[in-house]
Amino acid sequence: MSRPATIRLFRYLSLLGILTLGAVLLWPAREAPAVAGAAPVRSPSGERKHVLRITAGQNYLPGSVPQGIGQPLQGLTRVVADFEARFPDTKVEVIAVPQEREFLVTQLSGGSAPDIVAVNVEDVWVDVQKEWYVPLDRYLEAPNPFVVAQGDPAAPGTRQWWDMFRYQAITRGKAAPDGGNYCVSLDMVETGIFYNRTFFVQHGLRPPDTWGEFLTLLRRVQELGKVPLLANVDSLSDWGTDLLFDQLYYDLLPGIDVKLDDPVRAAYLQGYLDSDELSFLHRKGFFTRRDPRYVELWRRLGELRPFLTKDVNALDLTREFVTQQAVMIWNGSWMVYRLHADRQLGFEWGVFYLPPLTPADSVYARGVPMCVIGGVGSQLEVTSSAVSDTDPALPFAERIARSERLQRVVSLLQFICLPENTARIVNEYPAFIPNIVGVPVHPDLQPFVEILKRRYTTTKWVFSFDLRFTDILKRTLHLYLTGDIGLEEFLHWQEANVTTATANFLQRKTIDLTPLERAWVRLAPVRAGYRDLPPEVQP
């Protein structure tokens, strides 16, 4: 062999060697063996009649490791396996999908969405008129067949599926503005202020009873050289806004709640102001710069500004809490799992709830106890894909009535709601409070159970209108909380935001405000005793 040919051969062999070495080094690691007895998450459908596709959201996705701690989840896989054993003609595929709304909208408009999706039902509300989702009321109001089959006439679910849900007000509060229920709520999440109990004891501090005490506590912690409170814009625009709104408006409800006549709502929602009412009231001058309570709401929220961490936009603030740079963090019950699992956590922790405003704190406050702001964690909705076995030319209601596939999808949800099944899913790790009667609650979540006994909030602003409203609220609140814009400029943005959102809402949903106007007139004598209303409605 000539010398150039030898060199070429050597080069080829070297290249081959490098490629082989690279392939060996980059070869994917073998996956961990599945938990014994658990079915695989995805498997070929075989020849089964129904192949249902469901998403479980991030909280219960089989194979995922919640918050990066512990073993991969398998609870839902086991429940699904039991369901398939009962219905041999059905295959259930639990799939992971992106959480982005863009994905969902394109899948739904193309008719290729999973049969069951797990998204915040508020994202569903804005699309219900497009017939992308199946209303579940007729099933919720009927017996759960799996409970009936168990033969206990006293068991919740024998009379109607609805009875199986522990937190009725919150669960039914998820009804869309059209009155229909589009989700099944497996669990609850509640917020609380987690605090470093060891630090509190060392410095003679205690959880506050009033807003004023809370501010004093925050100031004291700051003087001790720590970040007093961790809370991001998402939580402040959602929980903070609604809790303070409730504090300032709750005593006005008898004179401004223009939908009190609805017996179902009155029984469960205790005067909740829905989107129709908020839009109506805004047209009367509420939630503007001329509404003293509205101004007060943002002023009080702004009082937290000096005590928050510098980066209020951070997605995860827990590191600062567990490393004891900060003493309190306003977070959801899901944080219990992280604290519970942290073997190196060097302190005791506790939870208290945001304390109420008293008349000493605000001239508009009446000292009513703080309400519940939390809500459902996992919300499972049935999409129009579930009726894909029917003629698309038929009216949606008829497709729903005829679809065999939909029956199977609903059966799956009913099966999941059996206490023994929900327990396997929700209690696989301590983060959420089961919403099914008869499912035990993890002891570490007990403080949140106590909080959930309170009355439900007056409204939920970020879920009332459209996503544009929420987006602008969060963006401008961020600027306000970082001191980049003042109260006046923030109010200017916010008033314009509410005006645009309510106008869009009324136009899109073609709401008839006449009945609300009639109720408004009827309630005039009640409002006669109120003071500090917007000038337009001041008696």
Add this chain to the structure above:
Amino acid sequence: MKPPAAGRTRLSFAASCHLLLLPSVLLLLLFIYLPVMWAFLKSLYEFEVGSKARFVGLANYLEYLVIDPPTWPSVLNMALLTLVGVGVRLTFPLIVAKLIHSLPFERTRYLYRLAFLIPIVVPGVAIQLLWSRMIYADYGLINEVLRTCGLGAWTHSWLNDPRTALTALMFFGFPFAGGFEVLIYYAGLSAIPESVNEAAALEGCTGVGKFLRIDVPLVLSQLKLIFVLTVIGGLQGFEGIFVLTQGGPGFRTMVPGLWMYYNAFAFQRMGYACAIGVLLFVVILGLTLLNLRYFRSAEEMQGGTS
């Protein structure tokens, strides 16, 4: 390729060219011109995916230009980002290209060109994510380095602080010597005839003076190309901002393109998003035509073309 002289053959050759161009033109019509016209039509409607459209005339344009609060702050951000983008892309890569071009050995020049070229193959989103990790609020590389150096007080939430977010975005891509621009300028510099360089040397025009008086005018075509591309990218591009800040904090880094995206795919206001898109199209088209009309290269000036 030169067409044959004979008239009939020329006609046949032209027909063949037209025929060969036809698929491309059809695809261009289908995927570029038709959507633009469709967007213009839809901008006159209020509609969202899955719903019936409602004719609203110019209401979407009116809302965007007069009512919608984020409009003018986002236009200002876009203008600032474009201005800075044009500034850095017309200078830094040109200086780098000149430095490489001035190296005495071809092999070294080749290695440098290669070094600046390789980053082009890395996806933009990957670089943006890497950059975001570098300047991430608490645990980013920059802040960790500052802490290590005992400058913990200087650590900063660069992208989340309303006062620094836009500036932090402007620094994205530092030191601004993108491979594409460097190669374009390098090609321009290489195309300068050796006789011109020799004449300049004989006249004693060297160093910075030669660069400013000889090189820059002769790479004006390249500068113009980069200018146009940067302006178009600055006006319509938003991917980097979407990845790094999502237009926040507040609207401090919002740009019209991103607001269009949010309205289309997050808020489902397709008609409104189309109106923003049409306005952007008109602005970009206008600026490009202005550029073509008034910013002529040395060769064009010599040739008397406009």
